[in-house]
Amino acid sequence: MASSLTAAGTQPSAPSFSGLRRTCPKLDTAAVPFSHRVNSSIRLVSSSHRSPRGVVAMAGSGKFFVGGNWKCNGTKDSIAKLVSDLNTATLEPDVDVVVSPPYVYIDQVKSSLTDRIEISGQNSWVSKGGAFTGEISVEQLKDIGCKWVILGHSERRHVIGENDEFIGKKAAYALSEGLGVIACIGEKLEEREAGKTFDVCFHQLKAFADAVPSWDRVVVAYEPVWAIGTGKVASPQQAQEVHVAVRDWLKKNVSEEVASKTRIIYGGSVNGGNCAELAKEEDIDGFLVGGASLKGPEFATIVNSVTSKKVAA
Ligand code: PGA
Numbered sequence: 001m002a003s004s005l006t007a008a009g010t011q012p013s014a015p016s017f018s019g020l021r022r023t024c025p026k027l028d029t030a031a032v033p034f035s036h037r038v039n040s041s042i043r044l045v046s047s048s049h050r051s052p053r054g055v056v057a058m059a060g061s062g063k064f065f066v067g068g069n070w071k072c073n074g075t076k077d078s079i080a081k082l083v084s085d086l087n088t089a090t091l092e093p094d095v096d097v098v099v100s101p102p103y104v105y106i107d108q109v110k111s112s113l114t115d116r117i118e119i120s121g122q123n124s125w126v127s128k129g130g131a132f133t134g135e136i137s138v139e140q141l142k143d144i145g146c147k148w149v150i151l152g153h154s155e156r157r158h159v160i161g162e163n164d165e166f167i168g169k170k171a172a173y174a175l176s177e178g179l180g181v182i183a184c185i186g187e188k189l190e191e192r193e194a195g196k197t198f199d200v201c202f203h204q205l206k207a208f209a210d211a212v213p214s215w216d217r218v219v220v221a222y223e224p225v226w227a228i229g230t231g232k233v234a235s236p237q238q239a240q241e242v243h244v245a246v247r248d249w250l251k252k253n254v255s256e257e258v259a260s261k262t263r264i265i266y267g268g269s270v271n272g273g274n275c276a277e278l279a280k281e282e283d284i285d286g287f288l289v290g291g292a293s294l295k296g297p298e299f300a301t302i303v304n305s306v307t308s309k310k311v312a313a
Contacts, residue, residue, distance in 0.1 A: 085296020227268025
């Protein structure tokens, strides 16, 4: 997948950020009492593991990944303008870039958007299509040119009422049919305030882990519900603390290899102004962007925040 996303004819001359490793050992969150690790402000052990050389490293070995979730927005005209802005934007080569238009515009986007950017569905049915009024099947998403699907988004969980098990089954089916899955997890404000951030995220993660046959085509999106569409972005430290915990969970419950390879991206009020600081965090492997992905130049800025992973000194 990675190579298929490289701009046609573009030599990978830019430095590769994937695989940069931290130069000092990660603090083991398991060594910290759980009651200390889980609290509403979640300011635990982070930041102290920044490289002494000023190199901003990626803890994971996966390529930076930025997705634009257009949600239920747009018209034929506004989408034509957005596509045209994306087609002319300069995007760093070492980033997987995906956009997720509303279903009814996917065909329009597929036929007009540069191949540099892949397309995702915003949801998919749990099994083969058929008599399921109002649903979109994985087969149809593939037929129309999608390579990805977003599953478990908080709006699907909390507005529409999808549960963990159902979402896990959807992920398993989409993967079995060859789609990549952007697997969303994240806590509500009251859950964070009750000190349940890790519990909630791990529970949602486990539902994916119990269902999926392989993590090869899974990107985990940590999206705290209180940060989605609110303009209240998580601080880089708050995001990093959950990302490192998610990576450790994958290490302990799936495998070290999966923990290293799986991209863990952050979503929730990411914009052109805050992306660079967030991208510097070593366990943040990219972003899932809502509102700011509706503006081509700003989305390009977010894609290009991969450069913050470079030597900062
Ligand atoms: P937002 O949405 O960037 O508008 O907060 C993010 C998302 O829901 O994926």
